[in-house]
Amino acid sequence: MKEWMVTDLAKLAGVSVRTLHHYDAIGLLSPVRVGENRYRYYGEAELLRLQQILLYRELGMPLETIGSILDDPRFDSLAALNEQRSHLAAEAKRYRQLIRTIDRTIAHLKGERAMQYENLYKGFVTPEKQAEYEAWLKDRLGDSTHEKVTASDSAAKAISDQDMKERMSALAGIEADLVKTMEDGTVPQARALDPLIQRHHAWVAQMWGRDCSHDAYAGLADIYESHDDFKQRYETLSPGFSKWLPIAMRSWTRRVKES
Amino acid sequence: MKEWMVTDLAKLAGVSVRTLHHYDAIGLLSPVRVGENRYRYYGEAELLRLQQILLYRELGMPLETIGSILDDPRFDSLAALNEQRSHLAAEAKRYRQLIRTIDRTIAHLKGERAMQYENLYKGFVTPEKQAEYEAWLKDRLGDSTHEKVTASDSAAKAISDQDMKERMSALAGIEADLVKTMEDGTVPQARALDPLIQRHHAWVAQMWGRDCSHDAYAGLADIYESHDDFKQRYETLSPGFSKWLPIAMRSWTRRVKES
DNA sequence: TTAATCCCTCCCCTGTCGTGAGGGTCAAGC
DNA sequence: GCTTGACCCTCACGACAGGGGAGGGATTAA
Secondary structure (H helix, E strand, O other): OOOEEHHHHHHHHOOOHHHHHHHHHOOOOOOOEEOOOOOEEEOHHHHHHHHHHHHHHHOOOOHHHHHHHHHOOOOOHHHHHHHHHHHHHHHHHHHHHHHHHHHHHHHHHHHHHHHHHHHHOOOOOOHHHHHHHHHHHHHHHOOOOOHHHHHHHHHHOOOOHHHHHHHHHHHHHHHHHHHHHHHOOOOOOOHHHHHHHHHHHHHHHHHHOOOOOHHHHHHHHHHHHHOHHHHHHHHHHOOOHHHHHHHHHHHHHHHHHHO | OOOEEHHHHHHHHOOOHHHHHHHHHOOOOOOOEEOOOOOEEEOHHHHHHHHHHHHHHHOOOOHHHHHHHHHOOOOOHHHHHHHHHHHHHHHHHHHHHHHHHHHHHHHHHHHHHHHHHHHHOOOOOOHHHHHHHHHHHHHHHOOOOOHHHHHHHHHHOOOOHHHHHHHHHHHHHHHHHHHHHHHOOOOOOOHHHHHHHHHHHHHHHHHHOOOOOHHHHHHHHHHHHHOHHHHHHHHHHOOOHHHHHHHHHHHHHHHHHHO
8 A cells, every 4th residue: 555745746746745735725635644743645546636636627627626526426527528628629719819819910010110111211112102002001900909009109200301311321331232242142041141131130220219129120021022112122222132131131030049 | 188087998998997906006007197086097098008908918918028018118029929929829739739638538438438338238248249349448548547447436336236137127118118219200309209318318327326417428329329239239129220319319418408 | 963854834925806895076866 | 955876996805726935843864
């Protein structure tokens, strides 16, 4: 007849001693015997019961319900399981919906960033293109909960024309260097690009007036690729550059994330 | 300039007044202005902020993290969202696994019931069939965590031969009535069957020595259909009965569940 | 004998509110 | 002017499932 003390049982079942105390306190799992020194001793039946408890606990049942199931043999565990199953299925569905919501929110934020970015590109594209781009953005956003915030936000962050010109010429310098590197035959995955891409990344962060996380930077690469205005702009600089640049951005991102 | 008091805002956003008090207490959402009477007054900015809070809260973020995101503009919400997304995806996956575990447990329980039921059928099938059936059960169970409990459990619930004979003759009577009804041309979905099926259900419950929930009863119908020994036994009583009976059991279950 | 390692109980802490108790405020109706 | 009812406030306790630690007794190996 094996017997275990709290720590043994705790290690066996992978729970804390405190948890066993708790289960004893609420009457969910009592030791088979308590010594004169008040030590708790558990037997095989308790181990089995603990396993059952953990099974149901895993399923997200409150401890009280678990107690009812295990104590009351009239309690139909099959029905309880079926109910729990549908409960879990509902939760899983909710999570899937939340994930979709997040995806939309992420797309939204990327759109917002694109909008700010776009703000700075006003000098480049024609007004017609501008309207077209905004329509595309709207179409992409879908969820419009934050639309107002976004709009007022980016309006508040408008920059003076002088600043913008300076920044744009800085960008032109960086881009020219990148183009030259590409034309020298450098592949976009090359580590040699790191300093240049870093300059580009820093420029973007300065432009946005806030930190530019790696994810955000990779998101910008997506935008460069997925919208024709950007594609055309970069393709004009040099053939192939519109594909080369996003790859370079993303592979730099991966590298700095790993290190 | 619109202004709301706690209850208005609470109703607008679908939270409780207490929640707003709490958010004020922890500094997550303070009213734009507090009256001399200490009433809380909220403006549009607060409404917007509350919506943001609820969005992140939905995603399972702790309130403190939400506060950081919203208060610190340097906090990268895109990165936070990406992280949250993978967190949610992991949770969803966990739920799917839990559902599979439940399904296995349910199958297990059904097997256990079938075992008990089988115990009572020992008089009917030959010993070879018996072994075959047990092999099938084992194959079906897969997960063997509770095997010992099950075995000792059903052993403890063994019934005297005399009792068994009485019960089997009671079953024979019920089954004969059911067969007659079927041969009279009654469809298994007919309400007219209710009293008869009820007798059958009561017999099953008595046999198991515990309540027989509707789900368990429907599960028994599955077993009747899926195992040849039962199929053959019922087919011997009358051609077609092995299909008719499970349908009748399930449609009765549906009816009593609905009412 | 001493030190280390168990064990115990008792108590406070977490986060997100729900649910009162007890009391102030405000507008309307009598 | 007074009451009524519908608001509002603060304060405080409880629920859940334990975590963490203090303080003290028991056991055991060196």
